[in-house]
Amino acid sequence: MSTDSMYRLLVTIAVILGSIIYGFFINSLARRITARVQNRMGPPLKQPFIDVIKLYSKRTFVTHGIMQTLGPILMLTGIISTLILIPYGKGYLTLYSSNGDLITILYIMTFGQLAMALAVGQAGNPYGTIGVARGLTRMFGYELPLILALISLIALNHSADVNVIIANQHGGIANWNAFRHPFVGITALLAMLGMMSYQPFDNASAPAEVASGPITEFGGKFMAIMMTTNAMFVVAKLALLVDLFFGGASNIFILALKIFLLYLYPLFVGLVFPRFAMEDTFLFFWKWPTLIGFIGLAIAIF
Amino acid sequence: MKTTKLYLGPQHPGITGNMMIELDVEGNKILKSKTHVGYLHRGFEKLMERRTYIQSFPIVCRICVPEPDVNENNYARAVEKLSGLEVPERAKWIRTMVLEMARLQSYLLWMGGQSGSMGLYTMPQWTIGDRDYLLDRFEELTGGRVYHLYVWPGGVRKDLPIGFKTRMLDLMDYLESRMKDYTKLMFENAIFKKRAIGTGVIPKDKALEWGVVGPVLRGTGIKHDVRIDEPYEIYDKLEFEVPTYEGGDIYSRALVRKFEFMQSISIIRQIMDKIPEGPIYNRIPNPFKWKIPKGYTYVKLESSRGEFGYFMASDGSEKLRRVNVRGPAYVHGISLLEKILPGSRLGDVSTILNSLGVCPPEMER
Amino acid sequence: MDDLKRPTLDSDFTCDMAFNKITKWAQKNSLWLLAYGTGCGAIELSPTMTSRYDWSRLGIRGSATPRQADLLLITGYLSTKTLKRVIRSYEQMQDPKYVIGFGSCTINGGMYYDSYNTIKQLDLYIPVDVYINGCMPRPEAVLSGLAYLKDKIGDKKADGWIKYKQNFEWYRENQKKILKSFNGDNMPDKYNW
Numbered sequence A: 001m002s003t004d005s006m007y008r009l010l011v012t013i014a015v016i017l018g019s020i021i022y023g024f025f026i027n028s029l030a031r032r033i034t035a036r037v038q039n040r041m042g043p044p045l046k047q048p049f050i051d052v053i054k055l056y057s058k059r060t061f062v063t064h065g066i067m068q069t070l071g072p073i074l075m076l077t078g079i080i081s082t083l084i085l086i087p088y089g090k091g092y093l094t095l096y097s098s099n100g101d102l103i104t105i106l107y108i109m110t111f112g113q114l115a116m117a118l119a120v121g122q123a124g125n126p127y128g129t130i131g132v133a134r135g136l137t138r139m140f141g142y143e144l145p146l147i148l149a150l151i152s153l154i155a156l157n158h159s160a161d162v163n164v165i166i167a168n169q170h171g172g173i174a175n176w177n178a179f180r181h182p183f184v185g186i187t188a189l190l191a192m193l194g195m196m197s198y199q200p201f202d203n204a205s206a207p208a209e210v211a212s213g214p215i216t217e218f219g220g221k222f223m224a225i226m227m228t229t230n231a232m233f234v235v236a237k238l239a240l241l242v243d244l245f246f247g248g249a250s251n252i253f254i255l256a257l258k259i260f261l262l263y264l265y266p267l268f269v270g271l272v273f274p275r276f277a278m279e280d281t282f283l284f285f286w287k288w289p290t291l292i293g294f295i296g297l298a299i300a301i302f
Numbered sequence B: 001m002k003t004t005k006l007y008l009g010p011q012h013p014g015i016t017g018n019m020m021i022e023l024d025v026e027g028n029k030i031l032k033s034k035t036h037v038g039y040l041h042r043g044f045e046k047l048m049e050r051r052t053y054i055q056s057f058p059i060v061c062r063i064c065v066p067e068p069d070v071n072e073n074n075y076a077r078a079v080e081k082l083s084g085l086e087v088p089e090r091a092k093w094i095r096t097m098v099l100e101m102a103r104l105q106s107y108l109l110w111m112g113g114q115s116g117s118m119g120l121y122t123m124p125q126w127t128i129g130d131r132d133y134l135l136d137r138f139e140e141l142t143g144g145r146v147y148h149l150y151v152w153p154g155g156v157r158k159d160l161p162i163g164f165k166t167r168m169l170d171l172m173d174y175l176e177s178r179m180k181d182y183t184k185l186m187f188e189n190a191i192f193k194k195r196a197i198g199t200g201v202i203p204k205d206k207a208l209e210w211g212v213v214g215p216v217l218r219g220t221g222i223k224h225d226v227r228i229d230e231p232y233e234i235y236d237k238l239e240f241e242v243p244t245y246e247g248g249d250i251y252s253r254a255l256v257r258k259f260e261f262m263q264s265i266s267i268i269r270q271i272m273d274k275i276p277e278g279p280i281y282n283r284i285p286n287p288f289k290w291k292i293p294k295g296y297t298y299v300k301l302e303s304s305r306g307e308f309g310y311f312m313a314s315d316g317s318e319k320l321r322r323v324n325v326r327g328p329a330y331v332h333g334i335s336l337l338e339k340i341l342p343g344s345r346l347g348d349v350s351t352i353l354n355s356l357g358v359c360p361p362e363m364e365r
Numbered sequence C: 001m002d003d004l005k006r007p008t009l010d011s012d013f014t015c016d017m018a019f020n021k022i023t024k025w026a027q028k029n030s031l032w033l034l035a036y037g038t039g040c041g042a043i044e045l046s047p048t049m050t051s052r053y054d055w056s057r058l059g060i061r062g063s064a065t066p067r068q069a070d071l072l073l074i075t076g077y078l079s080t081k082t083l084k085r086v087i088r089s090y091e092q093m094q095d096p097k098y099v100i101g102f103g104s105c106t107i108n109g110g111m112y113y114d115s116y117n118t119i120k121q122l123d124l125y126i127p128v129d130v131y132i133n134g135c136m137p138r139p140e141a142v143l144s145g146l147a148y149l150k151d152k153i154g155d156k157k158a159d160g161w162i163k164y165k166q167n168f169e170w171y172r173e174n175q176k177k178i179l180k181s182f183n184g185d186n187m188p189d190k191y192n193w
């Protein structure tokens, strides 16, 4: 193995570990912020780490079949493959992003969730099944505007390569895609609300309706894997959005800052809104965001 | 489409306590619902037959946990009616104040539950935190946070503490100012409205026939309130009105409750303003030898969830012969729920349950 | 209570309790509690978890299903019908798990000492790690009970779940005395399923 690919591998591993830690960190910051809005102290910053260590140290390991055991692991694989296809900066920090383009990323992103759906199906809990159905419906909803926004981007840049799209945004805030192409930016931001599963779009795991939704039957170590995966997934999604719409980042710290700022937006929306009913979720995404997305696409093409 | 059987509860975060709803769902639609009870049955009515009149007091307040004072008040008034005991004027005013405070705290709890069931988690954190200030006043007055054992046959146990009036009025100002925030966050919230309007509708022409009471009944547009229709304590000396909203859905119920919340604040202000001086209780005979003449009676009052009645019969001994508690939750939680749930969405079960004010411990006693 | 065999420190037991420092610290500081309000005590939990007392700063939070929960709070009286659900919920939880008996009803029947439908002493049916007394314990009492449980976990003394495993037959026997139609109701006879 050449030193170059060696370095790239090391950086990749560092990014994967870093994304776990950073994912947990913004999660706990979010919990603190939520707590302040709600007039209280909130958990300490290390709480997610404690939770995960505790879950890994659980003694019993109840499983209902091979697929349930495999599901979380497949999900982890899916997320790691997504993670390494996204550029996090320049040089080695582009990881393996030159090996795949936007379409690949989108495709691989859904892989983990489908694996999860299979696992939940085997666990046999009705609330889990309903939760998965809701999750997939929501995905179906927000993917349309998201894909419209991404197609517009591809059309504007004449390339589906994330690195090219980042390079085209050089030169100040005004050049960021979110501001240069406001319709596309708005569509993406609205679709992002659905991606982050805060209220109003957290139907899949609404406690008052379907207990904990898909994860109802998953405890202990499964849950720990899922929490880790989620932390990585949040970072991956946000990094992708930052790359595509907010000018990417020249170094990892600016990227971290941008990710955090972007994360605040669904968080604050979620704090002041109850959740939509299931049908409304779907209708919401297929109405205004889609319309704006089409306008953006029209402007992009003509 | 396949019909699935879902058991909502007893261990389920969306249920307002320890009960179970068995649902037949098809997709997202409910076809049939059935309430299962019995998880909280303690046999109150039997236990009370074994205790003297005064010994029953600690038990009655446990009948409805979110709102214990209505039970104490009802029970005390029933005992007074049976034994012909007089209540001093000042005690009546204090009792009314306690009832209104109970209403306020119960509505704060309801606001938290209603919005929490829709996923608006900021709201319960605010309202239940604010409810604690009311519990502080309760503690100052009675010594207990949730269960007070404050109302007594023949009066109340203790007089108002020194400075209670100012602290109470300050609290009322605080709650009134908080209501602005609540209105913005909950009652005027676009998504709250979207989910609440047109959900869980009770038709106006069926409401009386189905035995609906309280804010739920007023939400269908029928004016009915025990405080006005058959005034007890000193409600005839106070100024207030009964709000009604047409629609019969969750939103109109919410508006009724919001209106009554503000009204309770104004009632407490009136009481603080006009409360007369005087003794607060009439002595009762030795409670262990207190024989109450033979007879029976029915007393009722308007709790925050609706008409709450006690039927009591005595046989001339130290102990009660028979008591029957008629609470609103029994009707709302069992027969009404089974009528209005079919046809609604699975996600709305918990919301409807909260808006009806179903309180399982009171259903089963 | 005399016939309750105390867990002995055999190899099995030490193996179960041999947590290292880090896991012990994590288990102590992250307690997820099963959202199951079994009795009237549940009403004081809402102030404890919301803004005024806020137990999340102690690392406690609710969890919707038994699979993810560590802590079962029995909030007060248990009717026999609920006892069955409690046993099922408890057995579905994953080790290590803890139980807090909340209110005098769980200790000796409290004010329903003569009721025909409630159980009087909780630890005949499931092992209890900490009792919080009071007829409705105040939020401060709840928090102090939770803090006590944390200390117990830290000292490796919260061994209720091992006790349950090792004295399983004894507990089952007691449960069957109260729940007459135990197996007829699809209650599993084996532990942890």
Ligand code: SF4
Residues within 6 Å of the ligand: B062, C039, C040, C041, C075, C076, C077, C102, C103, C104, C105, C106, C110, C111, C134, C135, C136, C137
């Ligand atoms: S101890 Fe008191 S408050 Fe707790 S459940 Fe029993 S009666 Fe209710």
